[in-house]
Amino acid sequence: MNAPLAEEMHEPKSLEEAITLLQEKGEDAALIAGGTDLVIKLKEGVIEPVALIDITKLPLGHIRGSRTKGLQIGALTCAKAIATSAILKKELPVLVDAAIHLGGPQTQEVATIGGNICNASPCANFTNVLIALEASLKIQGPGGERNLPLKDFCRGPGVTNLDRSEILTEILIPGIEGRYGTSYVKHTLRREMDIAIVGVAVLLIPDNDRIRKIRIALGSVGATVLLAENAQRIMEGQIFASHLVETAAKLAAEKDASYIDDVRSSAAYRKIITENAVIKAVKEAWAMAKGGKK
């Protein structure tokens, strides 16, 4: 039998109880929900908490709202629930795309959207798409509740702005009115069950033949998921055209992203893929915005 993964297991029934436990245990505690990232870290000894606090009994598995008024997703909603959600299929299918490509079916049954965000991987599918959608996070702590834009949440791989006694409870997606387009391009070597070499998520709001607003979130090409601010800036207000998209994609690949060589890809390959993935994602989002339903 393997070595124990922790010494205590706590299963709070309420948020208050969970926060009190976090305060009591301090650095010795780790929160666990689906566990598909955390248990690997426990096994590998990356983290060695004394106490595990399993929060899966908390009622945070909801999906509410609409695209136009905004959506609220409970942090404990699992990828499978998102992948099969009738609301999201209709209102915001790009989130369904992110869920379908998050690990395999066995992972999707238990892995939660909150866990995907709090694990703070620059490759995280949900984080990648949600940053393009300008999502913010509802965070509960001993002093009450606070909101934080998701783009400011991660500080580096595995590091977030969450205090030791805080819990991410809900993901808030602002309303999108009228025509819009989205796209999520995830480049992997295997078609499924693979982590992105480059991920590009786009939200585009058109204004007739112009791009009124665009958000391009780049995953796996930096310490955190990044917004391609240089690329966004040169596109907003302009008439949509291929050469504009190509120039912006080059800017995103050269100025916005930062690359490293790692086990999945060389930096040089990532750069080429980023440029092409941005072109593909922006064009898909534009096509959806122009062809899609209002």
Add this chain to the structure above:
Amino acid sequence: MGHGERREKMKRDIHCTINGRKMTVFADPCATVLDVLRDVLHLTGTKEGCGTGDCGACTILWNGKAVNSCLLLANRMEGAEVWTIEGLMKNGKLHPIQEAFIAEGATQCGFCTPGFILRTKALLDENPRPTEEEIVMGLVGNICRCTGYKAIVAAVKSAAKKIKR
């Protein structure tokens, strides 16, 4: 304190239903379900492949869902209904999915087979008539390193037909 001693101290009663039988298992809630199944209950049909949720060899049914038991901790067995490969046989007869895997030769060394069969059960419970694409997509979380996947996909198709009849 050594590992064994620490684990003894942490153990508690976990009430669950395993392969249709209600039971109380005295086990460490921080151990993986896989370790409890194999080492405490001696249900060794569930295999450990990678131990990191990539290969699907340890797939079990947990409250009707196919999950990797190597990443699920034992506290989540409390009140749960768990099925392993040992529970599929009924009245001395193999489950139609097991029969189909044998008939199609969808197993070679057999190490991945329990995981494939339980994932197939979850897939067919949810979608009794999957297309070939749905079968392939449904099995992306399971890896076989000897047969290739053609025979496995054929077995799932044939099992779907058998169950339907």
